[in-house]
Amino acid sequence: MRCEVLAIGTELLLGQVVDTNSAWLGEQLAGAGIDCHFQVKVGDNQPRIVAAIRQALARADAVICCGGLGPTQDDITREAIAEVLGVDLDLDEEVAARIEEMFRARGRTMALNNMRQAEVPRGAQVIPQRRGTAPGLICRLGDRSIYAVPGVPHEMRDMVERAVIPDLMARAGQSATILSRTLRTWGLAESTLAERLAPRIAALDSAVSGGAAAPTIAFLASGIEGIKVRLTAKAATQAEAEALIAAEEAAVRQVLGPAVFAVDGETMESTVGGLLVAAGKTLGVAESLTGGLVGSRLTAVAGASAWFRGSVVAYATEAKRALLGVGDGPAVSESTAREMAAGAATALDADVGLSFTGVAGPTDADGQPVGTVWVGVAYDGATDARLLRLSGGREQIRQIAAISGLDLLRRRLLGL
Amino acid sequence: MRCEVLAIGTELLLGQVVDTNSAWLGEQLAGAGIDCHFQVKVGDNQPRIVAAIRQALARADAVICCGGLGPTQDDITREAIAEVLGVDLDLDEEVAARIEEMFRARGRTMALNNMRQAEVPRGAQVIPQRRGTAPGLICRLGDRSIYAVPGVPHEMRDMVERAVIPDLMARAGQSATILSRTLRTWGLAESTLAERLAPRIAALDSAVSGGAAAPTIAFLASGIEGIKVRLTAKAATQAEAEALIAAEEAAVRQVLGPAVFAVDGETMESTVGGLLVAAGKTLGVAESLTGGLVGSRLTAVAGASAWFRGSVVAYATEAKRALLGVGDGPAVSESTAREMAAGAATALDADVGLSFTGVAGPTDADGQPVGTVWVGVAYDGATDARLLRLSGGREQIRQIAAISGLDLLRRRLLGL
Numbered sequence: 136m137r138c139e140v141l142a143i144g145t146e147l148l149l150g151q152v153v154d155t156n157s158a159w160l161g162e163q164l165a166g167a168g169i170d171c172h173f174q175v176k177v178g179d180n181q182p183r184i185v186a187a188i189r190q191a192l193a194r195a196d197a198v199i200c201c202g203g204l205g206p207t208q209d210d211i212t213r214e215a216i217a218e219v220l221g222v223d224l225d226l227d228e229e230v231a232a233r234i235e236e237m238f239r240a241r242g243r244t245m246a247l248n249n250m251r252q253a254e255v256p257r258g259a260q261v262i263p264q265r266r267g268t269a270p271g272l273i274c275r276l277g278d279r280s281i282y283a284v285p286g287v288p289h290e291m292r293d294m295v296e297r298a299v300i301p302d303l304m305a306r307a308g309q310s311a312t313i314l315s316r317t318l319r320t321w322g323l324a325e326s327t328l329a330e331r332l333a334p335r336i337a338a339l340d341s342a343v344s345g346g347a348a349a350p351t352i353a354f355l356a357s358g359i360e361g362i363k364v365r366l367t368a369k370a371a372t373q374a375e376a377e378a379l380i381a382a383e384e385a386a387v388r389q390v391l392g393p394a395v396f397a398v399d400g401e402t403m404e405s406t407v408g409g410l411l412v413a414a415g416k417t418l419g420v421a422e423s424l425t426g427g428l429v430g431s432r433l434t435a436v437a438g439a440s441a442w443f444r445g446s447v448v449a450y451a452t453e454a455k456r457a458l459l460g461v462g463d464g465p466a467v468s469e470s471t472a473r474e475m476a477a478g479a480a481t482a483l484d485a486d487v488g489l490s491f492t493g494v495a496g497p498t499d500a501d502g503q504p505v506g507t508v509w510v511g512v513a514y515d516g517a518t519d520a521r522l523l524r525l526s527g528g529r530e531q532i533r534q535i536a537a538i539s540g541l542d543l544l545r546r547r548l549l550g551l
Numbered sequence: 552m553r554c555e556v557l558a559i560g561t562e563l564l565l566g567q568v569v570d571t572n573s574a575w576l577g578e579q580l581a582g583a584g585i586d587c588h589f590q591v592k593v594g595d596n597q598p599r600i601v602a603a604i605r606q607a608l609a610r611a612d613a614v615i616c617c618g619g620l621g622p623t624q625d626d627i628t629r630e631a632i633a634e635v636l637g638v639d640l641d642l643d644e645e646v647a648a649r650i651e652e653m654f655r656a657r658g659r660t661m662a663l664n665n666m667r668q669a670e671v672p673r674g675a676q677v678i679p680q681r682r683g684t685a686p687g688l689i690c691r692l693g694d695r696s697i698y699a700v701p702g703v704p705h706e707m708r709d710m711v712e713r714a715v716i717p718d719l720m721a722r723a724g725q726s727a728t729i730l731s732r733t734l735r736t737w738g739l740a741e742s743t744l745a746e747r748l749a750p751r752i753a754a755l756d757s758a759v760s761g762g763a764a765a766p767t768i769a770f771l772a773s774g775i776e777g778i779k780v781r782l783t784a785k786a787a788t789q790a791e792a793e794a795l796i797a798a799e800e801a802a803v804r805q806v807l808g809p810a811v812f813a814v815d816g817e818t819m820e821s822t823v824g825g826l827l828v829a830a831g832k833t834l835g836v837a838e839s840l841t842g843g844l845v846g847s848r849l850t851a852v853a854g855a856s857a858w859f860r861g862s863v864v865a866y867a868t869e870a871k872r873a874l875l876g877v878g879d880g881p882a883v884s885e886s887t888a889r890e891m892a893a894g895a896a897t898a899l900d901a902d903v904g905l906s907f908t909g910v911a912g913p914t915d916a917d918g919q920p921v922g923t924v925w926v927g928v929a930y931d932g933a934t935d936a937r938l939l940r941l942s943g944g945r946e947q948i949r950q951i952a953a954i955s956g957l958d959l960l961r962r963r964l965l966g967l
Contacts, residue, residue, distance in 0.1 A: 147574070147577070147590075148577050148581075148587050148588070148589075148590060149577050149578065149581045149587075150573075150574035150575055150578030151574075151578075151769075151771050152574070153570075153571050153574040154570070154573075154574065155569050157566075157570075158567075158568070158570065159566055160566070161563070161564045161565050161566035162565060162566030163566075171565075172564070172593070172594060172596070172599055173564075173592065173593055173599070174563075174564060174591070174592040175589060175590070175591050175592075176589065176590040176591075177588070177589055178588060180588070183588055315565065315567070317567065324659060324662065325622060325623060326622045326623075326661065326662030326663075326664050326665045329623045329624070329662065329664055330662045330664065336624070353561060353562070353595075353625055354621075354625070355560075355567070355568065356703065358703050358704075358705070365562065365567065367565075420864075422843070424850075425847070426843075426846045426847050426850025426855070426859075426862075427838070427842075427843030427844065427845065427846025427847035427848075427850065427862050427864065428843060428847040430842045430843025430846075430847075430864040431841070431842050431843035431844040431846075431847045431949075433842065433843075434840075434841075434842025434843065434864075434949075435842070435945070435949070437913050439866070440866055440867070443842075443866050443867075444866060444867040444870055445863070445864045445865045445866040445867055445870040446842075446843050446862075446864035446866075447861070447863060447864070447874070448843065448850075448862035448864065450850060450856055450861040450862075451856070451859075451861055451899070451900070453900060454861040454898075454899050454900070457898070457900070458861075458863070458874065458898065458899075482870075482873070482874060483874075484869060484870070484873070495850075496853070524657065524658065526653075526656065528705075529851070529853055530851055531705070533847075533851070
């Protein structure tokens with residue numbers, strides 16, 4: 136079973152709105168074991184919408200049209216579908232009554248053009264509206280299906296979960312379940328990852344060609360978020376797919392070791408927070424070039440107050456001295472990084488101190504080239520520091536310094 | 552001139568990554584006066600990528616392929632383009648040398664598969680890489696063009712601005728110059744903005760229907776970045792377009808007043824920095840719920856050290872007392888916000904203090920509901936505070952608190 140997604144709206148092509156609906160739909164289709172090979176965005180233009188629907192039905196068993204069901208003149212998805220089906224639009228009395236009722240309930244007078252939303256291609260099945268005023272549609276053309284849902288995300292999601300996915304699965308006589316898991320890594324180049332995993336990928340490929348079901352492995356470089364390794368498994372049941380994924384995760388972790396810092400929606404900061412809680416320790420941070428970025432990431436984790444005491448953003452040299460007790464040495468140096476880490480722990484009454492000092496650019500500073508960063512850690516009465524040499528623009532250097540420093544702390548908390 | 556966008560990557564179809572690149576590209580194309588009728592997402596599958604490129608070239612003059620240029624086995628955009636062109640891939644010695652140099656500079660050993668990124672379809676022009684290791688491509692097929700750029704957003708944007716849009720405009724023999732200017736606003740609802748500007752928009756519409764060239768006005772609600780008002784003018788020469796835009800900007804500013812805080816790439820923080828420099832003042836910040844976000848935004852401005860002294864992120868109550876001299880009152884209150892602002896100015900030896908305390912959620916705290924935020928300002932020996940009641944999730948509340956507080960300081964520095 137294959138289904139394409141067609142997102143309709145000129146505002147999507149102009150970049151005024153980012154199309155998040157297609158990504159969500161793609162996730163739902165994958166979860167239901169339905170392949171999605173193409174997703175298309177098209178503007179509010181009937182001939183082009185018609186051409187896009189026809190092409191989708193030529194390549195796939197179904198298409199979900201998202202958007203263009205509103206009451207205004209540029210909402211023409213209904214007309215386009217009717218043209219593809221070769222039928223007229225009829226006023227659906229039941230839908231019309233429901234729209235009138237919705238306006239009455241909200242105490243608003245209804246503009247006449249709202250009745251356009253009660254027009255339905257002849258023979259189509261209506262997905263009743265629950266939230267907005269536009270109903271969805273299920274239409275058949277031979278053995279193919281055309282679904283239409285509104286572009287407003289919460290209305291769309293409701294109708295897709297309630298009617299579209301169940302209809303697609305029923306028509307597919309669906310059995311397979313697809314599961315994905317993403318392992319997030321830091322510290323290895325994409326090419327190094329690829330090289331280390333190559334034997335594993337080759338083994339999986341030959342397992343597939345041998346006829347057995349095997350998971351797949353894919354990489355995704357996410358810049359300042361590290362490199363993601365995605366495992367995907369397809370199986371007859373949820374339990375089988377889960378077992379396949381779990382076994383593959385174990386095999387990949389064996390190869391990548393501590394480079395894996397998080398799974399799926401976890402982040403570097405939530406991992407660090409979890410390790411601090413497990414160790415019963417609190418954290419204080421001292422930031423110079425990162426300017427608050429590290430504190431800001433750590434406090435994005437709900438419940439951070441259990442382990443995060445605060446951060447001293449000492450941008451001015453005198454602030455480093457007054458608040459962190461740093462001596463007279465050069466601002467970007469190993470000794471300053473160590474002093475800042477120890478000073479953060481003391482000033483914030485924390486068990487662990489983490490510090491960042493360096494040159495984010497755009498120009499060299501303190502006799503050090505742009506990209507020179509020292510990260511310091513104060514832990515168990517001792518201090519330690521590491522030198523990073525980063526490239527990129529100012530913001531990239533700040534962001535990479537932040538996650539690199541958190542990774543250093545993670546490895547320290549793991550005893551590595 | 553028409554150009555389609557082809558976003559390449561299975562992770563996009565599976566919804567693991569939202570395709571924001573296409574939206575950004577659509578905005579750039581529209582700004583350059585180039586039509587974009589279709590945007591397509593396709594997975595890492597060579598026959599399907601080839602079919603999608605061929606179809607785009609059948610419908611349009613050009614296609615921008617985004618993604619699939621990395622070093623791994625599933626990065627096959629280069630191969631697909633070579634197939635469409637009917638040529639082989641050659642190793643580009645110059646690109647290869649640059650990739651090797653990049654690894655050397657970072658002190659990392661290069662895995663061999665990175666050399667895949669130096670392979671170029673025969674006859675293609677290379678867009679040199681500046682940030683990542685993958686170069687972009689400009690290829691011709693008859694009078695059509697195929698562009699390839701990386702999927703990593705900052706690398707993609709750099710290459711598109713530097714090479715793709717200029718090449719497209721040159722090939723379009725673009726005679727008309729299209730200029731856009733974006734006025735960024737904070738503090739007005741979209742409907743209020745629309746209402747205030749309605750007479751201006753009506754005047755422009757009638758000027759157009761009268762045959763004269765007139766700019767256009769469009770709104771773009773950008774959530775935590777405020778609402779953008781985009782002015783676009785089309786004229787025979789750059790100078791004429793600039794004059795049209797300048798006149799329109801003056802008219803719009805007349806209507807919107809101090810709600811306009813920045814133009815184009817300027818930000819709230821760069822505006823605040825400029826006002827501090829003009830006033831000869833330095834700033835110290837105290838943050839609770841924002842956790843470092845404010846300091847991190849301010850230090851994203853190059854040269855911030857001239858006016859930003861630092862920030863005390865006092866997440867723990869004791870840190871507020873020890874580092875900021877805050878008394879025993881409730882943490883989320885007007886008096887604490889005032890004390891934090893004054894304490895930040897003192898502790899960081901700054902002329903102006905700005906503070907944030909509140910409840911970001913997910914649960915109520917200090918007897919205050921989620922979304923309660925106090926912003927304090929210490930200026931010229933006096934303190935002041937304002938209460939915000941924000942809605943949304945934890946991160947949204949933190950972000951809106953940060954920009955709202957900076958806007959409050961901006962208005963204070965403007966003497967409003």
